Amino acid sequence: GQSLEQPSEVTAVEGAIVQINCTYQTSGFYGLSWYQQHDGGAPTFLSYNALDGLEETGRFSSFLSRSDSYGYLLLQELQMKDSASYFCALPGAAGNKLTFGGGTRVLVKP
């Protein structure tokens, strides 16, 4: 099976940097994805890492180390609108199921 672990909550102030760690276990690896979900809303895709290293998309970056079964999402220049839950997720083979971690709630304070 697949499992993912991430911290339950992180609090930071506007303009700060937050790192959300994710460790995973899986028998077959097809990449690590990150999603953002605002309260009551739909999850939206943020990033995907198939290979080791850092992927940068604007203020958000995602990192993967396959040898450590570890990844993180880096949120820079935090804004109030970044207050949301962030999920790491393991895709199966193409077209197969997506397994989610429990989510990290990020609270941005003024």
Add this chain to the structure above:
Amino acid sequence: DGGITQSPKYLFRKEGQNVTLSCEQNLNHDAMYWYRQDPGQGLRLIYYSQIVNDFQKGDIAEGYSVSREKKESFPLTVTSAQKNPTAFYLCASSTGRDNYGYTFGSGTRLTVV
């Protein structure tokens, strides 16, 4: 604009009743999925379908049923056998040919009264 439409947004059900949640997509995606989300928790897979007329159980399929008669539609029925159906239900789709970029609908919040 292409996307996934879930209806209704809010649904109330009496205990012992079956209820069907609608999910329609116009993205021409082959694969569709149903997830359940409980407060403060992650998403758990109920059922998924990779092609029309075929679907597989996810991690928490007991008490649920689905059909996939059309590519665009993947309705979920919550049966009276589901012991704790109150939750937020999310439908998603993907091309089935890559491992990222799943698109989600806006969800249906089901409450048993």
